[in-house]
Amino acid sequence: MDWFPLLNSLRIAGISTVIIFFLGIFAAYYIAKAPRMIKGLLDVILTLPLVLPPTVVGYLLLRVLGPKRIIGAWFLSAFGIKLTMTWWSAIFATTVVIFPLMYRTARGAFESFDETLAWSAKSIGLSNTYIFWRIRMPYCRQGILAGTVLAFARALGEYGATSMIAGYTPGKTATISTTVYQLWRTNDDALAFKWVMVNLAISFVVLLAVNMLEKKSGRGLRKGKAGV
């Protein structure tokens, strides 16, 4: 059994999760502060990939990243790099698809933050950076952690947009999900089943890890305000 699809899936999901971790958090942080009109509009735009069929996302991505389209053509002429049909092309797809998951869970977490903590921190002279990383993020870590893991799990299973922008080339762009489809299509049921089991195992471990992390870190920290 060739393990390439597993490696490829993991690196695509891993890289896009790292990107989305920062992107999602900063979008959530700044949009939560924005005026209501802008907030509403951005919220709709940024959540769109969650409800669009992945094939539509794939189509839209190809419209801009394809070798004859605006960005794709520019990259090709400027750097000689083709943005589609490589293993990392799939990162574009997964990034767009999982962004709303991270953005929305992070925003929910930030909205539950007790702003008096930030105000008190400012009044004793702590910098905004310190407040963000040492107070706000730890306070919201459960929501953010949940968003990150969900995003990773979703990225691991992304099929529609990935298959359109990266295609299926064994040993090059094949991921677990595209491999399963390909194997099923070519009637290699036994191998398809093996990959399905691999996928199930990974998802199971990931979700188990979330549960354990939440139990460990969630103990007590946010119980009542003034336990007398």
Next chain:
Amino acid sequence: MSLYADIEKNLGSFKLKVKIEVENETLALLGASGCGKSLSLKCIAGIERPDRGKIVVDGRTLFDSEKGIDLTPQKRRTGLMFQNYALFPNMTVLQNIQAGAKREKDPEKRKSCISAVMDSFGLSELSNHLPYQLSGGQQQRVALARILVSEPDILLLDEPFSALDSHLRFRLERELHQVIQDFGKTVVLVSHDRDEVFRLSDKIAIIKDGQVDRFGLKDEVFRQPGTVNGAILTGCKNISRIEKIDDRRIRALDWGIDLETDQDPKEARSVGIRMHDIRLGDGGRNSFVCRVADVIENPFSYTAMLLPEQAEAASLIGWELEKELWHSVEGEKVSVTLPPESLLLLTE
């Protein structure tokens, strides 16, 4: 140290327009919830931005809309304490206090500051506890310690006791009193509790609908609250609308009696008298025979609800008196005096 704040902020249906000026003393902002007292503190601390105005602490301008000065909260050195104490939940007691000492750059000095404050607040044994493991009183101590190591120029305390059980309040109030004495600079305290305010402050500003109703030394404010709102906030429960008869007499419309005053009622529209300022009738000025409509027993006193006999339809006057005294005069009717010097003449 001193504080000068003259701020205006328009929030649509609510307008804040507050001007206060205090020296090295404790000022209490007394008002009902939503009157703008907490908002005023936030403006001073730089969390809310006033539309117009000026805030100066000890000659240092923190905010001046005309000159375009608007210091960040970090640079203002205004130690702001919230009613929930806002301890960082992910940090231990020690880490919370260390966070407050970040302004001090010299590590040796910082260390000695922290250990001094930990000692003086009795927190040394709790240093590894997380905030949720502390009692309300301990949380308040950590919050105060954290603010004091940050060396603020002014203390801003927002409802410091509202998160506490009543049996803890008294002790913590004494502790806070000591902290304020030791601090020795300007303190602004926000509260809706008149007893707390009277015990802790030197001056009082009564706030209503975003404006200062009455501002002065606490004794003066309690003696002459000036407005109906001020009278209510300082705990006066008997209030009646009045009509001026002449410059020494008024008609209390809600009580159906005429009263003599020892000063010209001028523009006053209401009169108030505190429940414990009413005396047993002596037949002299402002003495009335009243029917006893109801008697309420308090732990250490009685409150007799009285209806002046001569009045037709009138609202009741509450008279609070010691249990022994009540037992000696108890009956269907009693005679009381509303001493002219105890009458509060109120505008509005």
